[in-house]
Amino acid sequence: MKFLLMVKSVVKNLVRGPVTERYPFVPKKFFKGTRGQVLIEIKKCIFCGLCQRKCPSQAIVVTKDKKNWEIDRLRCVSCAACVDVCPVKCLAMDTKYAPCSDKRYKDAFNA
Amino acid sequence: MSKRTIVPFGPQHPVLPEPIHLDLVLExxxxxxxxxxxxxxHRGLEKLVEKRDFIDFTYVAERICGICSFIHGLTYCMAVEELMKIEVPERAQYLRTIWSELSRIHSHLLWLGLTADAFGFENLFMQSWRLREYILDIIEETTGGRVIFGSAKIGGVRRDITPEKLDEILKKIRSYQKEMLEIGSYFLEDSTVKHRLQGIGILSKEDAQALGAVGPMLRASGVSMDIRMMGYAAYGKVGFAPVVETAGDSYARCKVRIRELDQSVDIIEKCVQQMKEGPVEIKVTGFPNGEFFARSEQPRGEVIYYAKANGTKFLQRMRVRTPTFANITPLLSVLKGCQLADVPILVLTIDPCISCAER
Amino acid sequence: MTQQTITEISIGDLLNKVRAFKYEGWRLVQICCTKLPDVLELQYSFDKDYVFNSLKIVLKDTSTAVPSVSGIYLSAFLYENEIHDLFGINVQGIAVDYKGEFYRTQVKHGFNQEVQPAGEKSNE
Structure with missing residues (x-):
């Protein structure tokens, strides 16, 4: 029977100081591959609509005749399915997340 | 007979992360x-399969549970791959195994933290979750998501890990393994924790089998049953034996999970050593047809994916039997005869994941 | 990958077959219901030493009474309440019968209703 084993952990914890980051004063470090939000380089886009069809959460609307590409940021689940299928590679995944919002909003891009 | 009282427990309770309600009849x-x-x-995700094509549904399957998300996606892919007769490339199989084991480590660390919290040891709770954070960082680095990996795909995996990265991960995990063992020793050797867990909620071997327990709940009662032994993904090639304890009490369940942490690190190491260069996915054409039950071992136990397809892009039926659903009946048997004060810890020892059970 | 057998049996044989599995020491893995265009399928699955065995019964509609197997395998009561609540299967004599209150869904027997496959994805 061992008693007070946990004291070791408590003392260690006192000496070490916090392991957490002081967010939001210290910005969070993201990794190279983090899936944040979808970015589009609208000049390269050919408005084929493949991203709209492959999007599992139906967040993307592509209007070919108006040359409009629209994404509902709160519907997007950051799965990067659109980035994978894009034939001209105009879509990319940012490591930062989309800004917080209490309302549904859409980001529209027009070429 | 003394007076009987009925005490409602849940759906909101400090130890419960998710809603389950128990009516406890007390004497x-x-x-x-x-x-x-x-x-x-209840979210009705199984019904959604009729409205989403079978490739899109991988993303839905991953979101059934936030903790074992990768294994959900993986098992769904396994079911569809079997229907479509797809051979997944070897490297993808190993990557799947590595990610499965990483999610097992992070799930078990989460459970250890919650258990420490339930018996009132906040510091240990914090330490377990601190370690879990490092594992989540590895996961984010390799897949891009912290809990929703999004890397399972029908026909393989969506991302590859470079050999240098793999070595780096292995080194990191080896150093965390020491810390895990240290935290594990607090759980297993400390007398206060032992008082709280030993001899509480004993589930006999016969009961465990008859009531259909799965996962650590079953293995802690002395039954050697681990679906990973069937050799899906690369488990057939790494060679390991299920972790079995015989006491059947809460302490044994805790011990099984701590020993599995250790085992998972070993499995990852073997995978890294055995992996060869190669493709990580193959192109999928055609539609699934037929019916199949895919099974895999989650941190909480066996998960079943039943898929039935008729050769169109929509599956006819997709059914998920999650481990928590199977563990509810053994939980009821364990609760019978225990003290009211032990109920929270007993509910936690099955590692409940209710929203995953209800889909 | 795995050994897996699915046998079709009639409703009358169900209890005897399930009892035989119990005596041989099989574990009840799951019970599920599948809605097909004209029939409903019930599957009772068992496992022993990683061998998987499933019994299938076919029902014409939900009015057919299905005997409960919860007297043989207690854990079946959850699955039987589930197929009752989601598909409206008439299961007789469940050990713990919630009488339709197991899943508090807005639509009763929601899984038994027709849904239109969304051909073109709409964006509301």
Missing amino acids: DEKVVEAIPSIGFV
């Missing part, structure tokens, strides 16, 4: 019967 402080009710968070 003084002793529980004589427990009646569960779930259904607070």
Whole structure:
């Protein structure tokens, strides 16, 4: 029977100081591959609509005749399915997340 | 017979991260019967399969559970791959195994933290979750997501890990393994923790089998049953034996999970050593047809994916039987005869994941 | 990958077959219901030493009474309440019968209703 084993952990914890980051004063470090939000380089886009069809959460609307590409940021689940299928590679995944919002909003891009 | 009282437990309770309700029939402080009710968070995800094509549904399957998300996605892919007769490339199989084991480590660390919290040891709770954070960082670095990996795909995996990265991960995990063992020793050797867990909620071997327990719950009762032994993904090539304890009490369940942490690190190491260069996915054409039950071992136990397809892009039926659903009946048997004060810890020892049970 | 057998049986044989599995020491893995265009399928699955065995019964509609197997395998009561609540299967004599209150869904027997496959994805 061992008693007070946990004291070791408590003392260690006192000496070490916090392991957490002081967010939001210290910005969070993201990794190279983090899936944040979808970015589009609208000049390269050919408005084929493949991203709209492959999007599992139906967040993307592509209007070919108006040359409009629209994404509902709160519907997007950051799965990067659109980035994978894009034939001209105009879509990319940012490591930062989309800004917080209490309302549904859409980001529209027009070429 | 003394007076009977009915005490409602949940759906909101400090130890419960998710809603389950139990009606506890008490005689003084002793529980004589427990009646569960779930259904607070039923989402109908199984029905959604009729509206989403089978490739899109991978993303839905991953979101059934936030903790074992990768294994959900993986098992769904396994079911569809079997229907479509797809051979997954070897490297993808190993990557799947590595990610499965990483999610097992992070799930078990989460469970250890919650258990420490339930018996009132906040510091240990914090330490377990601190370690879990490092594992989540590895996961984010390799897949891009912290809990929703999004890397399972029908026909393989979506991302590859470079050999240098793999070595780096292995080195990191080896150093965390020491810390895990240290935290594990607090759970297993400390007398206060032992008092709280030993001899509480004993589930005999016969009961465990008859009531259909799965996962650590079953293995802690002395039954050697681990679906990973069937050799899906690369488990057939790494060679390991299920972790079995015989006592059947809460302490044994805790011990099984701590020993599995250790085992998972070993499995990852073997995978890294055995992996060869190669493709990580193959192109999928055609539509699934037929019916199949895919099974895999989650941190909580065996998960079943039943898929039935008729050769169109929509599956006819996709059914998920999650480990928590199977573990509810053994939980009721364990609760019978325990003290009211032990109920929270007993509910936690099955590692409940209610929203995953209700889909 | 795995050994897996699915046998079709009639409703009358169900209890005897399930009892035989119990005596041989099989574990009840799951019970599920599948809605097909004209029939409903019930599957009772068992496992022993990683061998998987499933019994299938076919029902014409939900009015057919299905005997409960919860007297043989207690854990079946959850699955039987589930197929009752989601598909409206008439299961007789469940050990713990919630009488339709197991899943508090807005639509009763929701899984038994027709849904239109969304051909073109709409964006509301």
